[in-house]
Amino acid sequence: MTDLQMSLIGGAVVFVGAVFVYNKWQEHKARKSVERAFSSEHDDVLMRAGEAPAPVPATARQEPSFELGSGGRGGDSGDAEQRYEPVVSDTVIGADDVVAPATEQATSLVDPLIDCLIPLALENAVRGDKILPVLHTLRHVGNKPIHYIGLAVSGEWEPIAHGGVYTKLQAGVQLASRTTALNELEYSELVTRLRTVADEIGAEAEIPDMIDVMAEAKTLHRFVAGHDAQLGVNLMSNGAPWAMSTLIGALEKQGFDVRPDGRFAMPDGDGGVLFTLSTNVTLGADTTSHLTLLLDVPVVAPARDGFGSMVACARSMVARLDATIVDDSNQPLMDEALGEINGQVLEFYQEMEAADIPAGSIRALRLFS
Template sequence: MTDLQASLIVIGGAIVVAVISYNKWQEYKAKKSVERAFSSSHDDVLMASGDAAIAVPVHAERLEPTLSGGDGSEESFAHAESAEPQDADAQHDAPVDMMPPAEERELPVDYLIDCTIPLALTTQLRGEKILPALQSLRHVGSKPVHFAGQHIDGGWEAITHGGIYKSLMAGVQLANRSNALNELEYSEFVMRLRQIADDFDADPDVPDMAEVMVTARSLHHFVTEYDAKLSVNVQSNGAPWSVTTLLAALERQGFDVRPEGRLVMPDGDGGVLFSLSTNVTLAEDTTSRLTLLLDVPVVAPERDGFGAMIACARSLSSRLDGTLVDDSNQPLSDASLNEIGGQIEIFYADMEAADIPAGSSRALRLFN
């Protein structure tokens, strides 16, 4: 080996060591920057309330608040069984297909978002006899199927063991985020329901398919129009952040890691306020961008999901030396946030007017 070759080997080795050392140093800096950002010396304002929270919404890539919930459009998908309830005495004597709306909203079967089919029983049945038969009909396609029973005292309730029922009501959901109930799903629902009815010697009052399809498509149109998700991003102003250290710090700040890998901020009542994404795969070591996402129609206005998400985004931006930007990487100004805040108020008011308030059980079923 000549002196030249030996020198080249030494130089090459020195370069490799320098590159490895540099990469390690960068990883160390990314980790330490996150650790410093979430050290105990910082106030915990990720979920601050009151004066510390900023109650304004964020940039919405899909938000187009031109929806009309107060022009009567809600009537276009109200099912035929949604007739006005009579007085208290009349409710007890109401026919099988007239479930009082005030009671229905707490029941598995919902007159507004389900195609309801009453089943008149020839004899009273106990819940323990009914329930096993219903287990075979829980879904048709992607649409859930629910049942309610009319108790012997005239009131409607979820069917339970020990209950005695004089009539039943079946309901298949008319639409969800994916699509509207279609002819094949409805036909399957009716066919399987008739089999259950035969076991109970019941007589189902099946609505016309064409009318059901029109109602289903109208409801799905509503779901499509109000399917809004708002996002805000925190973009690093300098070096990227260590993902491993960042995830551990976010968990300490209240985020939950779901089985599918999503980070979510719980609302304290079993639901989700908003989610967070690192925008990288599990194989990546660092990230330069965090995205917070709010599913608007499934979070009730009183939970202030917008304000909570913005407060969290601002806190992350401050701690991590980042900037709040929209999906086009443009900085989010207070003026634009305030403008969208007004639009969101209209959005929620329209949903309320359509009798499908954001965050309600109806909204949770439809936007699923």
């Protein structure tokens, strides 16, 4: 037998083997698809839930652009609203539309302005209680939270919940935090782990381009860094230092809540914090002669007048504690200077509103947490 004949026979054997393996792979793939489609869990749920609605057309991913100029000012608010209205069904929800509570929760969890949105296309409708344990395995990359929402059979996006049935899913990873922007390593980890999650729940992740995501993350972080403002008002004793045992009682009467770290928090009346106070000494200290009231500006809504409330509190404590309101250099802060600062706070609020991230909003609380 010649070498040519041997080569032809060998090639034929390899070809037949390849065809056999390919057919087995196709058979396995088809069997898994059938098992998923006709498993008892899917069948029972869909029979109870009724027919799922037609799929919602995919929408183009929105890319944030804050148009930062000198001083960190936001871009045109009208343009921002036009680009970043969240898609929650077949239509875009506008400011005058009535949005269901579940949809509001969904758009606050996976927000196209501050999150990288990653659609997860499902082969079949899935139950929330079946996929939640898998989704819970991927909740953070670095210090960036990951949230998930689903398109329910009712036709509305909502947070994934037990008892829900979903025809589409979306994951969202926050693009920036107070400290850092989403980086390449975090995004690579997200993509790798999210593909594993998608395989386990029978979905396919539509991964956005890393270059675009990194550009958005850096832009958003520049905005956050430029608006990470905290304002302090100090009280200095006019005489002897205050005894801590007496001071704590006076602060509690003023309305402050004591924190485990030794700070005091002024409640806003709705479970949040309006501003805080530090005694500027360690927990074991017996006295202090210097108090600092601190307002975290971007996390307090303008309607609460956080700066005005903080100044009013300081003025009330001046008489109670025999103190003087001073700046960080211990120079007295006159009413004129406090008025100028208040004007700057109002401008700050306008900048955040123009960027569609109002101070005290869910977006601001997520970014400045």
